[in-house]
Amino acid sequence: MTVKTASPAKAVPVATPTTRPYWDGARAGELRLQRCADCHHHFLYPRTHCPSCGSANTPWVKASGRAKLYSYVINHFPAPGWEGETPYVIAMVQLEEGPRMMSSLVGVPADPAKLVLDMPLEVAFEARGDMMLPVFQAAGSQA
Ligand SMILES: [Zn+2]
Structure with a gap:
């Protein structure tokens, strides 16, 4: 007997009460972060209190979407759902507002010669299941 299994899908984030505004923003095409x-102080990942002063008065704001490439790794090992897409770039980006976030870099070859630290980036959004994920592309590109 042969059992056929579908190839695993990429993981889909699950919103929590604390992260729901972030994911709702992504669905609306906005990168959101919190500003105390x-x-x-601007901060991201989502938290109930400001990491700088402890205040619980931390409304969500729309980020500019502009960032710079802070660091990266080129991944050659296919994580579940990423078969056929290696190598790909996992990037640490520095948002214009200050926080750094880990994301995918799209539309840029996974080649160290093309990945220049501090290169200007802009947010884009990629569908994943019923969620939208912020990813980054070279500023001014149409990836
Ligand atoms: Zn604060």
């Missing part, structure tokens, strides 16, 4: 109303 008391000390004005």
